Amino acid sequence: MHELAFAEEIFHCVEREARRHNAVKIRRVRLQVGQYSGVDPASLSFCLEAISAGTIMDGAAIEMMESRPEWICSTCGGFPGDSEALSACPNCGGALEYSAATDLRVQEIELDDDDNQT
Amino acid sequence: MTTTIKLEEKVKTKGQEVAEELKIYFRERGIYVINLIGSPGSGKTSLLESLAPDLRGRTAVIEGDLQTDKDKLRIERAGLPAYQLNTLGACHLDAKMIRQAVDEFSLEGAKILFIENVGNLVCPASFVIGEDVKVAVVSVTEGDDKPAKYPTAIRVSSAMVITKMDLLPYTDCHVDQMEADAHAINPQMKIFKTSMKTGEGMKEFLAWIEESAAAK
Ligand SMILES: Nc1nc2c(ncn2[C@@H]2O[C@H](COP(=O)(O)OP(=O)(O)O)[C@@H](O)[C@H]2O)c(=O)[nH]1
Numbered sequence: 001m002h003e004l005a006f007a008e009e010i011f012h013c014v015e016r017e018a019r020r021h022n023a024v025k026i027r028r029v030r031l032q033v034g035q036y037s038g039v040d041p042a043s044l045s046f047c048l049e050a051i052s053a054g055t056i057m058d059g060a061a062i063e064m065m066e067s068r069p070e071w072i073c074s075t076c077g078g079f080p081g082d083s084e085a086l087s088a089c090p091n092c093g094g095a096l097e098y099s100a101a102t103d104l105r106v107q108e109i110e111l112d113d114d115d116n117q118t
Numbered sequence: 119m120t121t122t123i124k125l126e127e128k129v130k131t132k133g134q135e136v137a138e139e140l141k142i143y144f145r146e147r148g149i150y151v152i153n154l155i156g157s158p159g160s161g162k163t164s165l166l167e168s169l170a171p172d173l174r175g176r177t178a179v180i181e182g183d184l185q186t187d188k189d190k191l192r193i194e195r196a197g198l199p200a201y202q203l204n205t206l207g208a209c210h211l212d213a214k215m216i217r218q219a220v221d222e223f224s225l226e227g228a229k230i231l232f233i234e235n236v237g238n239l240v241c242p243a244s245f246v247i248g249e250d251v252k253v254a255v256v257s258v259t260e261g262d263d264k265p266a267k268y269p270t271a272i273r274v275s276s277a278m279v280i281t282k283m284d285l286l287p288y289t290d291c292h293v294d295q296m297e298a299d300a301h302a303i304n305p306q307m308k309i310f311k312t313s314m315k316t317g318e319g320m321k322e323f324l325a326w327i328e329e330s331a332a333a334k
Pocket residue numbers: 156157158159160161162163164165237281282283284285312313314315
């Protein structure tokens with residue numbers, strides 16, 4: 001549904017990093033797609049491919065990992081992992097909350113920078 | 119040289135940013151916002167008409183439809199101020215449309231704002247438009263498999279209003295199945311079994327609205 005809007009924001013984010021690092025080519029973009037983000041990976045791929053044609057991101061490998069809902073600590077923000085059985089955060093004793101994996105994140109970008117400039 | 123940049127950056131669409139601004143706008147004014155989602159004909163407008171006598175004087179409604187101001191007129195006849203948005207084909211309301219509506223529509227005195235989304239159990243579930251909660255409206259005549267078939271709408275909604283309970287004898291709908299499926303997807307979900315014809319369940323739903331709005 002809103003994959004094109006997400007693709008545009010991802011592109012802006014990548015473009016900004018490319019400028020910051022004097023990149024000449026983007027090799028890989030790794031995304032984390034929340035299971036409940038409402039984003040369809042296939043449609044997002046399609047949109048990304050379409051808008052990166054002829055740009056610095058053209059041909060970049062797009063990797064998507066699905067993130068699932070998990071427990072997070074409401075106090076320290078830690079992820080106690082597989083904690084169905086836990087009643088409190090093992091690090092700080094804070095209350096655990098269920099995080100619904102509704103985000104879409106750009107995890108990392110692999111780029112080629114301009115050797116001549118540095 | 120190839121470099122890997124670690125970012126972990128959350129990507130937000132313009133729509134999500136506007137939705138966050140709207141949340142602040144509504145919070146500052148103490149307005150509790152309910153985004154009603156459900157299929158065409160599930161009874162969203164009827165539900166608001168039934169609530170109108172109890173909520174008059176402190177409630178406003180934004181109506182979303184592809185075309186016409188029919189629902190706005192129904193709500194006004196029921197005694198609540200209403201604003202009509204026409205999406206001209208789009209399958210859901212987005213935050214930018216709501217911002218336009220609140221720019222033009224006075225929410226003076228409103229403590230509760232209902233937004234009746236475009237009739238559609240799919241797309242509106244994926245968009246936040248500044249609401250505090252989503253409420254899914256599902257009628258018994260749609261069949262008891264709808265919560266299981268449209269899990270996103272169930273997952274993102276705080277409550278489900280099952281409407282048209284008066285018609286239950288004329289259907290094969292098993293309301294228990296609907297409830298069980300909904301709770302399997304969203305264990306916290308509040309479920310109200312209602313009829314606009316008999317008034318069944320409306321006291322409970324109204325109480326939940328009042329309680330949720332008061333907590334804001
Ligand atoms: N019998 C019965 N009919 C209802 C009930 N709620 C809504 N309706 C009817 O269902 C139809 C669609 O209702 P409407 O409120 O326009 O649905 P919306 O498209 O979701 O806004 C109308 O003809 C209503 O009179 C109910 O609880 N019982």
